Each structure stands twice: as C-alpha cells, then as structure tokens.
Amino acid sequence: MLTGALAAVRQGAVNSSTSATTVAATSASSSLPRPRPGTPPAQAHPTEETTGSMLHTSVKASEMSKKASETLTPSQTPGRSMYLSNRGNSIRQQQGILQEGFVQYARDQYDDAHNPDGILNVGTSENKLCYDLLHKRLTKPDMLHVDPALLQYSDWRGHLFLREEVAKFLTHYCCSPKPLKADNVSKGDCIWVSNCPCVCRIADAILIPTPFYGAITEDLQLYSDVRLFHVPLDCEAGGKDSRLFNLTVEKLEESLKKAKQEGIIIRAVILINPHNPLAEVYTLKEMIGFLEFAKRYELHVIVDELYMLTVFDESVTFHSVLSADSLPDPQRTHVVWGLSKDFAMAGFRIGTLYTENSHLVEAVAQLGSFHGVSGTTQHQVAQLLRDREWINEEFLPENRCRLKAAHSYVTGELRSMGIPYLHWPATLFVWADLRKYIRESSFERELSLWRCFLRHKVLLSCGQAFSCSTPGWFRFVFANQDHHLKLGQCVTQDTLA
Structure with missing residues (x-):
C-alpha cells in the first residue's frame, strides 16, 4: 500500500x-x-533556518x-x-x-x-495487524456472558465492575505510584465531547499544538462550540529547537499571550502523548513542564494517552503523567485513554477519562446518557483488561513485534526514495x-x-x-x-x- x-x-x-x-x-x-x-536530494534532517519570523509564518x-x-x-x-x-x-x-x-x-x-x-x-x-489475536480472545466463553444487569441502565459513568478494572489497569500500565480510584473513572464512546464543555464556556478556546489529530476540531465544534487556538510547531530545526515540530513551554506562552491580545479566553490545553500525527513520545520531564505552565495560568489540561502501549522499541519508553509522584495541579489534569489504538479495537467505541476532580466526574456523568456503552460491551472490556496473562504474554509482545516489522518496512521504503520522516518507534x-x-x-x-x-x-x-x-x-x-x-x-x- x-x-x-x-x-x-x-x-x-x-x-x-x-x-x-x-x-x-x-x-x-x-x-x-x-x-x-x-x-x-532529501535529507533525513532538514537544514537550519533563522527563527526570527517563524511564529508569524506559522500562524499565517x-x-x-x-x-x-x-x-x-x-x-x-x-x-x-x-x-x-x-x-x-x-x-x-x-x-x-x-x-x-x-x-x-x-x-x-x-x-x-x-x-x-x-x-x-x-x-x-x-491497527489491522492483530485480528487473529483478538478473534481468538473475544470468542472465548467468558466473553459471552449475559445477565439482567447488563441489559438495564447503569451508572452513566459505567458499570462499577468496569471502572474498577480500568482503575487497576491504569494503575499498573501507567506505573502510578498509588492505586487509582474507580470513582475517578468515567467511560463513554466520545470522551472528548463530554469533557470539554464541562471546563469551557461557549466561544472559549483551548490551546492545542499543531499539527494535531484533526477530528478533535469536529468533536469540539459540532457539539460544544468550543474553539481551538493553535500553537504552531515549525518543521525546521533551528535556534533553540533541536527537534522538528518541537513543543516547548515558550511556544505555549507565546500563543497564550497572542490569544489574550486577540481577546480570546483560553480555558485549557490539549496535549497528545504519544503524539498523533508526529508519533513523538514526550518525556515525563517535558510533560511536567507543560503541566506547570498550565498551573501558572489556571488552565485545565486534557492529556490524550491513547497510544500509551503502542511503543514498540525498547529504545523509547513512554511515561504517563499518572506515573508522576505528584501532579502540579491534579484538579485540572485529566487523562483520556481507550481501546481503539492500544488494543486495535476502534469499532468498540469506548474510551475512558481519569481525573481526580470529582466535580468534573459528576458533570461528565450528566452527559453520559448521550454517549453510553452497552452493558455486554462493558463486560467484554472488563474481561479483557483483567486478563493480564493474555495481555502481557500474548497480545502486547506480538502486537509490538508486528508493528515494529511494519514500521521497519515502511521507513525502509521512505529511505530508499530519499523521503525524510520523523523517526519515532511508536503509534x-x-x-x-x-x-x-x-x-x-x-x-x-x-x-x-x-x-x-x-x-x-x-x-x-x-x-x-x-x-x-x-x-x-x-x-x-x-x-x-x-x-x-x-x-x-x-x-x-x-x-x-
């Protein structure tokens, strides 16, 4: 292809x-x-250029x-x-x-x-590489359980049994220093839509570095009239930037200042790690720096960690913000995760939100009836997440092996044609x-x-x-x-x- x-x-x-x-x-x-x-000829690393007018050029x-x-x-x-x-x-x-x-x-x-x-x-x-692994697991007898409770309305945050499994799962795979709580978990088929209106007013804006996963724009604007204010990242290395499309606190500061000059109220920041579409994996130190920036201005931070388990080379390690000993502003830090990418199950349409802000959990729960997930699907997801033997010994190792091989094939083709690309063994x-x-x-x-x-x-x-x-x-x-x-x-x- x-x-x-x-x-x-x-x-x-x-x-x-x-x-x-x-x-x-x-x-x-x-x-x-x-x-x-x-x-x-294309170079693996584009040449340096002066940065005096970079921000103006990027905004334009x-x-x-x-x-x-x-x-x-x-x-x-x-x-x-x-x-x-x-x-x-x-x-x-x-x-x-x-x-x-x-x-x-x-x-x-x-x-x-x-x-x-x-x-x-x-x-x-x-991810279309692991259908055989998923088919084998999802057709086992424990996945076919049905009881009356699964056919009735549940807590709009999700059944307690699922929220408990999500909390245990995130505690383990995010390397949280303390057990995460089921009461801080919400689930739904469109967590973005439920989350952002609860921290923004109509016509408010959210800072987001560009490029970013494009459907976020429609997710927010169609449902909530929340605007996105771009933090443009440049595709040339130069000045203090050693990486292409390098996100820094200084760039967040500049864009926030520009928004204020234009009379735009910024309420939050969206951070994607591992990144879509750059595939970059930010370090925990970098993420904490971004969170400290947000705390200074009392901004909420929505951290998208949808690809946290889709890192397929030992040379790169992903660190969730939930692995930090302490967060700069835990009441304004909200983590989004789901099965679409890490478990190659986009069709299940289920995502999760983890936040220590109980008021946000309650607000999102009020919107949960619009984005509910069937009881039988919740049962299957809970069974999958608690099966650590299958996850650790079968799915994750084989998935990473197949992703690494496909990535190697594609990047080899790019190199053979002299086409530069960002090299990150993730997503x-x-x-x-x-x-x-x-x-x-x-x-x-x-x-x-x-x-x-x-x-x-x-x-x-x-x-x-x-x-x-x-x-x-x-x-x-x-x-x-x-x-x-x-x-x-x-x-x-x-x-x-």
Whole structure:
C-alpha cells in the first residue's frame, strides 16, 4: 500500500496551474508530481533556518490551512436545507479532509476477493495487524456472558465492575505510584465531547499544538462550540529547537499571550502523548513542564494517552503523567485513554477519562446518557483488561513485534526514495515530508497531491487535515496487512503504465 503510493509519487507531475478543488484526472504518466527542478536530494534532517519570523509564518500558514479545509469540495457540499436550523445546516455541511477521504474509501474499499481494484487505506489510524489475536480472545466463553444487569441502565459513568478494572489497569500500565480510584473513572464512546464543555464556556478556546489529530476540531465544534487556538510547531530545526515540530513551554506562552491580545479566553490545553500525527513520545520531564505552565495560568489540561502501549522499541519508553509522584495541579489534569489504538479495537467505541476532580466526574456523568456503552460491551472490556496473562504474554509482545516489522518496512521504503520522516518507534503511523513533490509551498498544491493519490486508489492523510502550519507533510499508517502494503505497489504501477 505505502510502496504503491510512493511509486505513484515518483512517476508523474501535477499541473501547477490546476486548482486544488477542481483538479481533473490527467493521463497516468503525468498525474503525479515530480520533484521541483533543482531540488536537492532529501535529507533525513532538514537544514537550519533563522527563527526570527517563524511564529508569524506559522500562524499565517495555519490560517491558510484552515481556509483550504473550509473550501474542500464546494461541488459536493450539501446545499442548505429549509428543514434544518442554522446549527443543523452547519453540522450537515461540515466535512473536513479526513471525512471526505474516508467517505470515498467507505464506498470503494479494497477487498482481496470482492473489490481488488478498490481504495487502499493508509490514511485511517487503525491497527489491522492483530485480528487473529483478538478473534481468538473475544470468542472465548467468558466473553459471552449475559445477565439482567447488563441489559438495564447503569451508572452513566459505567458499570462499577468496569471502572474498577480500568482503575487497576491504569494503575499498573501507567506505573502510578498509588492505586487509582474507580470513582475517578468515567467511560463513554466520545470522551472528548463530554469533557470539554464541562471546563469551557461557549466561544472559549483551548490551546492545542499543531499539527494535531484533526477530528478533535469536529468533536469540539459540532457539539460544544468550543474553539481551538493553535500553537504552531515549525518543521525546521533551528535556534533553540533541536527537534522538528518541537513543543516547548515558550511556544505555549507565546500563543497564550497572542490569544489574550486577540481577546480570546483560553480555558485549557490539549496535549497528545504519544503524539498523533508526529508519533513523538514526550518525556515525563517535558510533560511536567507543560503541566506547570498550565498551573501558572489556571488552565485545565486534557492529556490524550491513547497510544500509551503502542511503543514498540525498547529504545523509547513512554511515561504517563499518572506515573508522576505528584501532579502540579491534579484538579485540572485529566487523562483520556481507550481501546481503539492500544488494543486495535476502534469499532468498540469506548474510551475512558481519569481525573481526580470529582466535580468534573459528576458533570461528565450528566452527559453520559448521550454517549453510553452497552452493558455486554462493558463486560467484554472488563474481561479483557483483567486478563493480564493474555495481555502481557500474548497480545502486547506480538502486537509490538508486528508493528515494529511494519514500521521497519515502511521507513525502509521512505529511505530508499530519499523521503525524510520523523523517526519515532511508536503509534501506528509515520509523519513524512513530501514537500519536494509539490511545485509550490501551498495548501492548494498539497491538496492536489492528496487527491492525486486518491484517484490512484491510495488514501493518505495530508498535513492540513491536522492543521499543520507547513504544507507538504503526510501521515502514512503502516499498521496494515503485509500483502496489502505490497499489493499497493502493483496496483499503482499498473495504473501508471
């Protein structure tokens, strides 16, 4: 799959005068972009640049990205309905890049037997490597238990037996110095939606470093009218930054100051660790620094640790904020986790919130009826989490082994083509730099490249879907079956022949 996408990129060129939203299919030999004339070979680490105007440039680029996303496909956007309110029309017409790509994929999914010419998906962050392990465990007799209590309404925070298992699980795998409490756990199918309205008023804002998991925007805006205020991270190393897309307390401070100057009230910060889409793993020292920043300004911090067990190399160790001996502001620190990524069970639609703030737990519980999870599913999740022998001896070791092999394969292909990428052995994806394949640095050209991949039956995720401040970065999901990865090369090369 990935090799197919890269092979396609290597062979053609997008007409630089073609609009991003009206680009038409061209001949196979010229439909994908070549590197710009005179472009030097890609380097694993881009050269240093001066940082005097970086913040201004990044903010401007973020605004460009937002504008491009808002005008994705006007011809496909539903017209206004006389039967809906303004808010209803806004929700109906909302479609970002991630949603647009997935809708097309859902209509034309690749299938070995039934649709071999369908779209290959390396854009959606799903782990498709461990179905055999999960099928074996989820079909055991202990998973099929049903009793009256599971068929009736429960505490909207979740059944007590599940919250107890989640607390034990997080205590162990987050290396908490003290036992975590079941009363501090809430569950639901959309924890983001339940959490943010409880700490923000309508039109308030939350700081979030960019790039970030793009669906957060829709999660918050569609339900709660909470705004996101971007903290743009630069894709060049320079000045005090030794890492690409390096998040620092100073950058948080600058963005908070800018928000205040614009009259925007910031109520919270969202931190993602391990990061989506960068795959970066922040140290505990770095995370504590970010939490101390938030405490100084009495900001809530929502810490997304959805990939905490998806680190597959011993050279990198993940440290949960719950492993700290003490948190700078425990009443304003809230940790989100779920089964979608670490257990390859996105279809279960269950996430958890852990917070020591009992008032927040109560508020989230009031919204729990809108995002409930069935009793039988809660039973299955509890059984899974308490089966430490299966988790430690079967699932985690094999999952990490398969992820490491897939990551090695994909990054090897990137290196062979001279494509820079961020090297972090974590999550399900690689953040890669395809800037040399767009004729000019614009989000319109990036979108043209994204559509070009899609026309050739390869779904990726482009940087503007994650509010990246610089066009040309793409996220490649590698957690797919090996034969799909390799088949992508054949399919795309046949298309270009």
